[in-house]
Amino acid sequence: MAEVNKSFDLITVNAKNMDLPNGKITLKVSGKEIDTSLLARIMEPVYSYLNDYRKMAINPAIQKYDKQFEGMSDKKEVEKLAKLVNDELKKLVANLEKEAQNRIKASWEKIKKENKEYTKWKLKIAANITWGVVKIGKSIAALVASSGAKLDEYYKVAKSVYSIAKEVKKAIATETKVREDLMKALEKMAKATKDGKVGKSHITKVEDTVKEYKVKLTAARQKASSMAKPLEKLLQLQDEGVAVTKKQEAAINNMISQIIEFNTTEQNGRKFADFALKKAQDAQGTLDLKTIKAHAEKVKKAIDIAIKVFEVAADIL
Structure with missing residues (x-):
């Protein structure tokens, strides 16, 4: 049985004014008949999608909010923005598990059309996101x-x-x-x-x-x-x-x-x-x-x- 078990970092930018969570999505795909090269083909478009989503949605949002924290010192305003940031970032990753699984299935369906034998094979698919809470950085905490x-x-x-x-x-x-x-x-x-x-x-x-x-x-x-x-x-x-x-x-x-x-x-x-x-x-x-x-x-x-x-x-x- 071949298996892919890979963790994908959802955040690849640094923040000056925020402590960022350990955001990851772990993909688990396995099949009794499938070899590793075929699994790699199945996963390639999924990795591409996650990379684009990280690049176009998650990282820019983090950079935008990090800039908004710059120089803030009012406790109520900082707490208000911190809640907004966490709520918005949670929305960005809320559907990624389901979306990743759907894209794996779609990729596999496309490949199955190449060979009727593939239609007999079964895949086990799972995706799990690890996401923490964004906290204000030490510099902003000191200002507050x-x-x-x-x-x-x-x-x-x-x-x-x-x-x-x-x-x-x-x-x-x-x-x-x-x-x-x-x-x-x-x-x-x-x-x-x-x-x-x-x-x-x-x-x-x-x-x-x-x-x-x-x-x-x-x-x-x-x-x-x-x-x-x-x-x-x-x-x-x-x-x-x-x-x-x-x-x-x-x-x-x-x-x-x-x-x-x-x-x-x-x-x-x-x-x-x-x-x-x-x-x-x-x-x-x-x-x-x-x-x-x-x-x-x-x-x-x-x-x-x-x-x-x-x-x-x-x-x-």
Whole structure:
């Protein structure tokens, strides 16, 4: 009895980003009357088919997916692609056992037409595939691990930014309150001036409120500036591959812009305070509230924007 028992490698390419399985198909064909040379003729077209299928379907698919893994670091995305790869490759080899057996039978049927004696002979045909699971390579696993650590660091820094953002909001709110207190003191003084009852106590109240207002301005600016380093760290982690949402990215950029803008806001606030103090000290019979209010309104607009930016950012982060 002649017999062919041959294992055929289904994968003949290397992968950079995947650990490939030991993919083989084992063909077993035997016949009592058939000699080895006849068996070789029967198997030749089957080997040719398997070689073409490997060359045209399996190897290109592996190379395509290997390229898709290149540089990936997001764990969920890597796991998602790994499942897709395994599902697709399983589909490619799912019918090979049956197809190989059918092609052996077809080849034998064709040869039997050459000699009627062959029709009396019987073949035993079997095909078995060995196929494992494609796994991500060490380089991608390292990227995923690194990205995971960076993601943990991102959320840790973002949490601190969240806390600071809430403190900034409070600091800005105190500026709003004292600015309103200053305007009330000025309005009270203006009324007293108009009635001819202005006294030193009115100017003292304005002077004291101006001092407090400048302190609040400084505190708000310092608190906002304290966010600069953690925000810079968030951007660095983003550059290193940590995935952030578009809202988070916009929030970070808005806060950075607002921190820079806050220097101008503070300067305008001080100009408003100095102008109000000078007008109060120089007041003789009338107090120019209209111009003072114009200065205050300019500061208010900037402060309102700042409050919104840090409030929204805190919620998003």
